[in-house]
Amino acid sequence: MKPGQFAYHAPQTVQEAVAMLAEVASQEGRVLAGGQSLVPAMALRLALPAHLVDINGVAELGRLAAETGELAIGACVRHARLERPVVDGPLGRLLSNVVRHIAHYPIRTRGTFCGSLANADPASEWCLVAATLGATMVAKSVRGTRTIAAADFFQGMMATALEPDELLVEARLPILSPDTRFGFYEFNRRAGDFAIVMALAVYRVEHGVIVDSRVGVGGVEGHPRRIAAAEQALAGRAPASEVFRAAADAAAKVVEPIDSKPELAAYKRDVTRTAVRRALEAAEKSL
Amino acid sequence: MSDNKTEVVLTVNGKDYAIRVEARRTLADALRELCGLTGTNSGCEHGVCGTCTVIVDGDPVRSCLMFAVQAQGKQIRTIEGLADGGKLHPLQRAFIEHHGLQCGFCTPGFLMLAASTLERDPHISDADLVEVLSSNLCRCTGYQNIIKAVRAAAAEMRAR
Numbered sequence: 001m002k003p004g005q006f007a008y009h010a011p012q013t014v015q016e017a018v019a020m021l022a023e024v025a026s027q028e029g030r031v032l033a034g035g036q037s038l039v040p041a042m043a044l045r046l047a048l049p050a051h052l053v054d055i056n057g058v059a060e061l062g063r064l065a066a067e068t069g070e071l072a073i074g075a076c077v078r079h080a081r082l083e084r085p086v087v088d089g090p091l092g093r094l095l096s097n098v099v100r101h102i103a104h105y106p107i108r109t110r111g112t113f114c115g116s117l118a119n120a121d122p123a124s125e126w127c128l129v130a131a132t133l134g135a136t137m138v139a140k141s142v143r144g145t146r147t148i149a150a151a152d153f154f155q156g157m158m159a160t161a162l163e164p165d166e167l168l169v170e171a172r173l174p175i176l177s178p179d180t181r182f183g184f185y186e187f188n189r190r191a192g193d194f195a196i197v198m199a200l201a202v203y204r205v206e207h208g209v210i211v212d213s214r215v216g217v218g219g220v221e222g223h224p225r226r227i228a229a230a231e232q233a234l235a236g237r238a239p240a241s242e243v244f245r246a247a248a249d250a251a252a253k254v255v256e257p258i259d260s261k262p263e264l265a266a267y268k269r270d271v272t273r274t275a276v277r278r279a280l281e282a283a284e285k286s287l
Numbered sequence: 288m289s290d291n292k293t294e295v296v297l298t299v300n301g302k303d304y305a306i307r308v309e310a311r312r313t314l315a316d317a318l319r320e321l322c323g324l325t326g327t328n329s330g331c332e333h334g335v336c337g338t339c340t341v342i343v344d345g346d347p348v349r350s351c352l353m354f355a356v357q358a359q360g361k362q363i364r365t366i367e368g369l370a371d372g373g374k375l376h377p378l379q380r381a382f383i384e385h386h387g388l389q390c391g392f393c394t395p396g397f398l399m400l401a402a403s404t405l406e407r408d409p410h411i412s413d414a415d416l417v418e419v420l421s422s423n424l425c426r427c428t429g430y431q432n433i434i435k436a437v438r439a440a441a442a443e444m445r446a447r
Binding site for chain 2: 001002003004005006007008010035036039040042043044052054056080100103104105106107109110190191192
């Protein structure tokens with residue numbers, strides 16, 4: 001249960017960090033942010049990086065700022081910083097609602113928002129939030145800076161569009177308008193466990209009907225994603241329990257659980273139906 | 288460096304410990320084996336059980352998920368620093384009075400978790416307290432007496 005040997009690098013600036021990463025990326029080099037997923041993997045020797053580039057000393061990566069309609073979350077912003085709403089309106093409340101489902105408090109004091117995105121665990125709450133709300137990821141390397149839309153960023157189980165020499169310096173979430181309703185529902189066996197299935201729903205109501213709906217499901221497929229069929233079932237309909245049920249049924253029908261055993265896949269499909277319905281019901285009560 | 292070790296100074300309970308440590312050495316192991324502070328117990332060694340919880344710059348952290356080299360320059364607090372000399376901390380007394388421990392293995396972790404929690408929020412609600420305490424494992428007490436002990440200590444600390 002002891003991590004294997006690695007060379008430790010502690011850059012002080014983003015420039016230094018990406019320069020170091022460029023040097024070591026091809027030699028089993030990894031970024032160390034909060035370490036709450038990577039270090040357990042190292043203790044179990046599932047991960048044996050030869051180099052770790054520790055970004056915790058890079059002050060500029062602790063940036064958390066609302067600007068031009070977006071909330072910018074720097075690479076070193078820890079989960080616990082989002083426990084109290086960091087922006088006015090639904091987005092701040094959504095983040096502080098969801099964060100409490102992430103592991104336990106002493107993990108949330110270290111683990112980071114962007115680290116969760118880069119790790120891309122299928123059961124990651126932040127990956128579900130990023131995919132559902134349509135976050136933009138900002139990746140930096142010595143080759144330059146690029147932005148990646150959530151729909152392109154998540155590519156599969158623990159797989160993202162990040163190149164080995166790229167550092168996810170920031171994630172940007174759209175700030176939700178004050179009339180946006182949101183609901184999050186997670187099912188697991190014990191508090192703090194990985195989600196078995198979770199769902200996030202956001203929508204607005206205009207002239208009595210649902211508009212701009214986004215429904216995301218996580219923990220079921222290789223990565224969390226929006227479920228278009230569920231959104232279509234909501235569009236233009238007045239919020240009501242039969243409408244939510246129809247959207248939940250649509251989601252349960254189209255998800256493709258990654259579980260290899262058919263009975264597990266059927267179970268996840270079933271729980272998806274419940275999770276989506278409960279997220280939608282919670283959204284209805286959120287304003 | 289031929290032996291792959293780095294000079295690190297850890298500040299634990301206000302005292303500096305100059306150690307030579309491999310980067311892969313966790314803070315938990317460095318505290319126990321290089322600083323001689325064996326009050327912090329090491330349990331699962333992958334962040335699940337919480338028995339190695341210490342306070343780093345005011346926050347409770349799993350010391351098995353932090354490398355010792357990362358803790359340089361930070362204020363680390365461990366169970367050895369909780370009592371005021373020979374006078375037990377209210378939490379320590381409450382754990383004895385309310386039978387919040389049996390074998391004692393998880394106790395240092397619970398005490399540091401509870402201490403940092405009450406320092407952060409002396410008026411923490413019962414629901415939030417249960418949520419925070421759910422992060423550590425105890426296989427003896429069934430948790431109820433730990434919750435009782437922390438509540439009693441919280442009331443005592445607020446009354447001061």
